[in-house]
Amino acid sequence: MTDELVEREIEREQAFVDRVYVQLEASASAAKRLAREGHERAHLGHEGGLVERDAMVFQAARRIAQLDAAHEGLVFGRLDLRHELDAQPRYVGRIGLRDSERDSLLIDWRAPAAAVFYQATAADPQRVVRRRVLRSAGPTVTGVEDELLDAEALAELEEQGVELPIIGEGALMAQLSRARDRTMHSIVATIQAEQDRAIRAPSRGVTAISGGPGTGKTVVALHRVAYLLYNDRRRYESGGVLVVGPSGVFMRYIERVLPSLGETAVALRSLGEVVDGLRTTRHDEPAVADVKGSARMATVVRRAARLQAPGSPEHFRVFYRDDVLTLDKGVLGRVRRQLMSQGRRNRQLPRVAGALLDALWRQVRGERGVDRGREAFEEDLLSDDGFLDFVLAWWPPLDAPTVLGWLRDPELLARVSDGVLSGEEQRLLLKSWSGSGAAGDLSVQDVPLVDELRYALGDVPARTDDERDLDDTSLLTGGHDVQELLTASDREFSSGPAWKPPTHRIEDDPFAHVLIDEAQDLTPMQWRMVGRRGRTASWTIVGDPAQSSWPDAAEAAEARAAALEGKERHEFHLSTNYRNSSEIYAHAAAYARRVGLDADLPTAVRSTGVEPRVVTGVADLEAATREAVLDVAGQVGGTVGIVVPVARRSEANAWLASWPELAEDAPGARAAVDSSVTPSGEDRVVVLTGLDTKGLEFDAIVVVRPEEIEAESQTGRATLYVVLTRATQLLTTVS
DSSP: OOHHHHHHHHHHHHHHHHHHHHHHHHHHHHHHHHHHHHHHHGGGSSHHHHHHHHHHHHHHHHHHHHHHHTOTTOEEEEEEEGGGTTSOOEEEESSOEEOTTSOEEEEETTSGGGHHHHHOOSSSOTTEEEEEEEEEETTEEEEEEEEEOOHHHHHHHHHTTOOOOOOSSOHHHHHHHSOOOSSOOOOGGGOOHHHHHHHTSOSSSEEEEEEOTTSOHHHHHHHHHHHHHHHSHHHHHHHOEEEEESOHHHHHHHTTHHHHTTOOOEEEEETTSOSTTOOOOOOOOHHHHHHHHSTHHHHHHHHHHTSOOTTOOOOEEEEETTEEEEEOHHHHHHHHHHHHTTSOTGGGHHHHHHHHHHHHHTTOOSHHHHHHHHHHHHHHHHTOHHHHHHHHHHSOOOOHHHHHHHTTSHHHHHHHHTTTSOHHHHHHHHHHHTTOOSSOSOOGGGHHHHHHHHHHHOOOOOOOHHHHTOGGGOOOOTTOOHHHHHHHHHHHTOOOTTOOOOSSOGGGOOOSEEEESSGGGOOHHHHHHHHHTTTTOEEEEEEOGGGOOOSOHHHHHHHHHHHTTTOOEEEEEEOEEEEEEHHHHHHHHHHHHHTTOOOOOOEEEEOOSOOOEEEOSOSOHHHHHHHHHHHHHTTOSSOEEEEEOGGGHHHHHHHHHTOHHHHHHSTTOOOOOSTTSOOOTTOOEEEEETGGGTTOOEEEEEEEOHHHHHHSSTTHHHHHHHHHTOEEEEEEEEO
16 A cells, blocks of 8 residues: 555545535535524514524524534545445435535434444445545544455456555554543444444333443443434433433543534533532542442431421410410421321422411310401411411421431431441441531532432422412412512521522423443442433443442342333443453453452453553652653553542642653643542543543553552452553553
């Protein structure tokens, strides 16, 4: 193969790509004209014009966003089919485009016509003679990679004088060898057949994608979301798509993938962001996380949701005509049990005043009170500020973080934990919540507890204007109304800045599709939380049990089964490790076997000839780590991860800040030591803990004190196995 031949093929492809970009700009201009026309419809002066405006502007905005997102690597594939060699080849791209004559110019990668691009193999070429991948920088073609799938057909063509050159070493291997940066790029151009089958699985039910490290589970799942949106956009855009990942670092790592495929209507949330109004990145220590993640906590927090608010009044006394009416502890207890039997606590707010009035009216014995009747009695009491204040204080509207804050009281926690949690487990919880406000510094493990409480408490009922006029459903007279009472209660029971009231109600939580990545790490409580959002959804679940950080696999499996109950299952297994070199993965697999992990060991297809380096007998840990990092950073062009035990992250942060050689090598380098830190696009060298590395990959990894990572928790061996599989080119351990 000559350089002249390669340049000639690039020029040919550039001519086509230029034509596509001209059409892209024309399509964008047409969409903007549609948006302008839509805005003009608002001036028609009637309601129909406003409806037309909204519809036109929405469609135009969606198309403009899709076209804007498609600029990066717009055209990436070409198919030369056996029966089309004398016609135009079939080009595949991130979106579909037609030319000015309405003929297909570029096929959307999700379209049925593009499926053969991923499904064809040398064993089953499906009429494809040559599959070509175009590499581009913006609108400029920088290279091509070909794969010959039908050698017999190529020989026949050559005999007929048809030229069909084969360029490069193959798209997949070129993709695997390139440097990693801080975000995952879509690899639609290199998806293999087993991955494509999972992407295009039936839309209903649960699609479970399993496989060992580096098999492309995450990227396959994200491309599946894009595929579902393409095939049934109305369903999935109207119902919404939720993508849940293990950490903020991971979500920022993948956030470019779906937009680069033309999809922007997807909610990306880490496990600390699933509950609307909450966002947290802090993790509890493993022992505490094990308690909070257990399904037993559902019983504890639901008991708490039924408690009387601490400090609320236990007695009310009023003089009415000739009677002294009293609500004592016994009467209030009966009223409380009656209300709680009718449903969730906050849903009973409109009934509270009426139930208390019933209890008081039964005590009216005096002739003057009886003669005036029940209606006059209610009018008098509902005009009494003392009674209204009592109603608000005795049965305030409650939010979930407030109730969770009650559990900081040892006596109250012991009460709701009786028979469920041991004394040591209660001590761990109290220690984790000590010193925080009602919402305080919540951890990722607290979020499912807040969600459980939110559902146990229920939403405060929404009230219509008509309902406000009905005495039997109203808490208002004398200038007091329900909203005023709720606003006063919100102020009194404020949870602090960490909590923002949900912008939607419980009934709005479910999505049309839920994608869970690193599913093996979800605790039973997290499965309950995510399951509520997928009650009527289709699901995509991605995971590898050997990488699990949750110690009780049986309990998690039970919670997962409950979340997915009644849904049809589609199972897909990925068997090829595209990430690690065979040398690195052999090292990781040997560790997994040595420590007894029941690991799914995929086949690594790429070799670099460089074995992992193990540094032992270290006297000066910082000096040895610095030497190792400088060594690998000098050999790779992409990212370097320094993985440390949790207890050493501050120490490693200080090290990295004091290494001027790395500052010169990678301007802006800094320690990203937990998921609350967002590495910028310029960060080349970052510091992470073992759990932070979930789902990520780096060109090189330096693992500091692996034995300490292993000893950090019950699942430390699985965590270290994950760490050892994060590197694509170089791996060094400093022990």
